Amino acid sequence: MLTTESASQFDNLEKMSVHELLTNINNEDKTVPYAVEKVIPQIEALIEQIVKRMQQGGRLFYIGAGTSGRLGVVDASECPPTYGVSPDVVIGIIAGGDKAIRKSVENAEDDENQAWIDLQAYKINSLDSLIGIAASGRTPYVIGGVKTCREKGILTGCITCNKGSKLAAAAEYPVEVVVGPEFVTGSTRMKSGTAQKLVLNMISTSVMIRLGKVRGNKMVDMQLSNEKLVHRGVRMVMDELQIDEKQAEALLQQHGSVRKAVDSQKQ
Incomplete structure (x- = not known):
């Protein structure tokens, strides 16, 4: 059995x-x-x-x-x-x-x-x-x-x-x-x-x-496929770069991912 x-x-x-x-x-x-x-x-x-x-x-x-x-x-x-x-x-x-x-x-x-x-x-x-x-x-x-x-x-x-x-x-x-x-x-x-x-x-x-798809404890490569995930991405960028919401939104919109948005300011 x-x-x-x-x-x-x-x-x-x-x-x-x-x-x-x-x-x-x-x-x-x-x-x-x-x-x-x-x-x-x-x-x-x-x-x-x-x-x-x-x-x-x-x-x-x-x-x-x-x-x-x-x-x-x-x-x-x-x-x-x-x-x-x-x-x-x-x-x-x-x-x-x-x-x-x-x-x-x-x-x-x-x-x-x-x-x-x-x-x-x-x-x-x-x-x-x-x-x-x-x-x-x-x-x-x-x-x-x-x-x-x-x-x-x-x-x-x-x-x-x-x-x-x-x-x-x-x-x-x-x-x-x-x-x-x-x-x-x-x-x-x-x-x-x-x-x-x-x-x-x-x-x-x-x-x-x-494989490097997480940075710290964040899903930095996640797809921004709905409003909830966009808001999450904005918060990630804000936390990582210590910037305000409007700046984070602009960076995320420009680069299309949390990783790219953050890396653009750390080069």
């Missing part, structure tokens, strides 16, 4: 009050960061290898199915606005294609060969890195993609929530975050999904910091 499929520690959920449900779900969720803490060395080893390749122009790919695939797509899609990188630097691929982001695509995760076909559309190569995401660690789409990439000299990692899975065996740098049974038995969008999201946050954030 997989840990992710084992019976919940709670029963008769339908008899619980809303308060009891929320309290028990929250108490279960509190255990997730501690499970992640235990595997920080695994995450660190994977990140160090990803950074080496991305410093040479490599890209980072995520593959997954269902919730795991969606989490990868979300993390990848947030890198361009947050760090100003091109959309082809961090790429999330979900089994069944983009339509599977909103609706389940029947049997999409069962084809071991499809992930490699999907990755070839991006001309994946040995400078790139691949992370396979699967709570169960047994999703054929993900295992097949990781196996093939590793055979072809591409760096492979994975995020799974079971120990000793086929996916972990296939990956060069496995990350196994064992969060225990779900509150609703087998509902891996809960604790397992939370763990995967936390690890993805750690990976993409650490990688972008190491």
